Amino acid sequence: MSTTPNTPASASREPSCKVSAGPHDAPSSPAGKRPAPPCTLVIFGAGGDLTKRLLMPALYNLAVDGLLDDGMKIIGVNHGERETSVWREDLHKSLQQFAADKASTFHAGKLDDKAWNWVAQRLEYMAGEFETDDTFAKLKQKLDQSPGGNVIFYLAVTARFFKPIVEHLGKAGLLKEGEGAGEGNTGGFRRIVIEKPFGTDLASARDLNAHILSYADESQVYRIDHFLGKDTVQSILAVRFANALFEPIWRREYIDSVQITAAETIGVEGRGKFYEQTGAFRDMLPNHLFQLLGMVAMEPPNSFDAEAVRDKKAEISDAIQPLTADDVVFGQYEKGPAGIGYREEPDVAPDSTTETYAAARVYVENWRWAGVPFYLRTGKRLAARRTEISVQLKPVPFRLFRDTPVDALTPNVLTLRIDPAHGTSFDFNVKTPGPVMQIGAVQSSFDYADFFAERANVGYETLLYDCMLGDETLFQRADSIETSWCAVDDVLHPKTGGAIPVHGYAAGSEGPAEADALLARDGHSWRPLKQDAVEKK
Ligand code: BG6
Numbered sequence: 001m002s003t004t005p006n007t008p009a010s011a012s013r014e015p016s017c018k019v020s021a022g023p024h025d026a027p028s029s030p031a032g033k034r035p036a037p038p039c040t041l042v043i044f045g046a047g048g049d050l051t052k053r054l055l056m057p058a059l060y061n062l063a064v065d066g067l068l069d070d071g072m073k074i075i076g077v078n079h080g081e082r083e084t085s086v087w088r089e090d091l092h093k094s095l096q097q098f099a100a101d102k103a104s105t106f107h108a109g110k111l112d113d114k115a116w117n118w119v120a121q122r123l124e125y126m127a128g129e130f131e132t133d134d135t136f137a138k139l140k141q142k143l144d145q146s147p148g149g150n151v152i153f154y155l156a157v158t159a160r161f162f163k164p165i166v167e168h169l170g171k172a173g174l175l176k177e178g179e180g181a182g183e184g185n186t187g188g189f190r191r192i193v194i195e196k197p198f199g200t201d202l203a204s205a206r207d208l209n210a211h212i213l214s215y216a217d218e219s220q221v222y223r224i225d226h227f228l229g230k231d232t233v234q235s236i237l238a239v240r241f242a243n244a245l246f247e248p249i250w251r252r253e254y255i256d257s258v259q260i261t262a263a264e265t266i267g268v269e270g271r272g273k274f275y276e277q278t279g280a281f282r283d284m285l286p287n288h289l290f291q292l293l294g295m296v297a298m299e300p301p302n303s304f305d306a307e308a309v310r311d312k313k314a315e316i317s318d319a320i321q322p323l324t325a326d327d328v329v330f331g332q333y334e335k336g337p338a339g340i341g342y343r344e345e346p347d348v349a350p351d352s353t354t355e356t357y358a359a360a361r362v363y364v365e366n367w368r369w370a371g372v373p374f375y376l377r378t379g380k381r382l383a384a385r386r387t388e389i390s391v392q393l394k395p396v397p398f399r400l401f402r403d404t405p406v407d408a409l410t411p412n413v414l415t416l417r418i419d420p421a422h423g424t425s426f427d428f429n430v431k432t433p434g435p436v437m438q439i440g441a442v443q444s445s446f447d448y449a450d451f452f453a454e455r456a457n458v459g460y461e462t463l464l465y466d467c468m469l470g471d472e473t474l475f476q477r478a479d480s481i482e483t484s485w486c487a488v489d490d491v492l493h494p495k496t497g498g499a500i501p502v503h504g505y506a507a508g509s510e511g512p513a514e515a516d517a518l519l520a521r522d523g524h525s526w527r528p529l530k531q532d533a534v535e536k537k
Contacts, residue, residue, distance in 0.1 A: 427443050
């Protein structure tokens with residue numbers, strides 16, 4: 001996303017907002033991009049879903065764009081003996097399936113055999129348990145064959161393996177950077193990529209950070225929040241800072257409230273065991289939704305330099321007023337028009353009190369935002385899939401319309417659509433045609449697809465590429481992770497009042513009525529999930 005170290009701004013990825021001409025025909029190689037430096041990508045969890053569904057498709061897309069170096073290698077580590085050829089074939093089949101699936105964002109249509117073969121030739125499978133010395137000795141032997149080489153260790157594993165893997169890497173000397181410097185090479189980098197969940201609360205996140213940082217330097221740690229890999233999320237900064245229109249009004253004097261929604265229609269999709277431990281709040285709030293909030297609320301950085309951006313985002317997570325039980329509503333889906341209830345899902349306790357929906361009112365205590373409520377909501381099995389941010393402006397004085405038939409004015413709302421629609425819309429008021437002063441609420445929309453050719457993208461391309469380049473802009477720093485968990489700690493561990501009650505909502509509905517009440521007490525209401533545009537009158 002940002003300019004990379006030693007890279008002039010003009011040579012870095014161009015934010016799509018810079019392309020201002022009309023519709024473009026075909027995807028092209030990203031202008032001015034250079035292949036990442038050679039490296040070995042070691043994937044722990046080679047047999048897992050993440051590798052199959054996201055990492056391989058993303059690597060394939062990067063190969064199609066010519067953004068990987070010929071010297072790249074990919075070592076997949078997993079328990080269980082398996083031939084490399086079998087692993088390759090398995091991955092190839094999955095890619096073919098995704099390519100054929102019209103609903104997937106992979107959008108390859110037909111696989112490019114040349115690109116796939118390029119990736120396939122670089123794949124090597126290595127059997128190994130994640131917690132035994134043997135695995136790391138074997139890995140070291142392999143990596144020692146190219147001393148001084150760059151290595152990325154990708155932890156595509158369940159969270160309980162994060163600590164042991166990092167510890168083994170550290171103890172095996174695999175995290176030492178600059179090894180083998182001299183003799184024509186400058187010594188390689190060693191980076192660790194860690195998936196979410198990064199801890200389950202403040203104490204565990206602190207503990208995990210401390211553990212990792214006792215073996216690696218912060219600059220070697222790439223904590224992923226996959227929402228930041230989405231183009232539409234990165235574009236929030238472009239919309240805010242590349243246009244003169246928004247920034248002057250982007251503050252408490254003009255903004256009434258902000259709604260951030262990540263609504264899903266799917267249920268827990270076989271992840272009952274994980275979800276029972278996690279719940280919607282931990283799964284989405286202090287990470288994905290706070291990241292969106294950070295992009296909306298942060299001050300303009302002086303550059304796209306990673307630390308400049310991350311400093312500004314860190315200020316926001318630090319300024320979030322700690323949430324209390326009064327600020328949140330939890331819900332759980334029950335049997336409804338969209339299917340069975342959560343308690344009937346596999347691996348879910350029949351009397352489970354895990355929330356599948358969470359709504360929160362959040363305040364950012366700084367000069368720009370004091371007093372502006374940010375309403376966040378997320379949930380499974382809701383009425384529509386919709387990830388978006390709606391910024392509602394304050395009402396205008398009504399005096400002028402007092403003696404007309406107009407009885408109320410609809411508020412101006414700017415909506416940034418992240419998924420599945422990609423674009424923006426603005427709700428505003430005009431005079432309806434005719435002799436009488438009547439006001440009609442209308443909507444002006446922009447859709448990415450109308451202006452730009454769609455690029456194959458599963459959301460991990462940028463993240464992997466940036467990690468290879470050493471650009472940490474889109475990754476989370478230890479301090480931000482901790483301040484985010486800190487802001488929700490009282491909800492997770494209430495000092496008084498007991499656990500947050502969980503209210504039922506019908507599968508396929510807009511969520512629990514209690515979430516409506518959370519906003520109603522401030523005189524607000526949620527934007528309906530189902531309704532798309534302002535209806536034509
Ligand atoms: C994941 C959560 O991090 O994000 C899932 O664990 C959730 O529960 C997913 O479904 C949502 O991501 P996206 O990109 O599909 O909106």
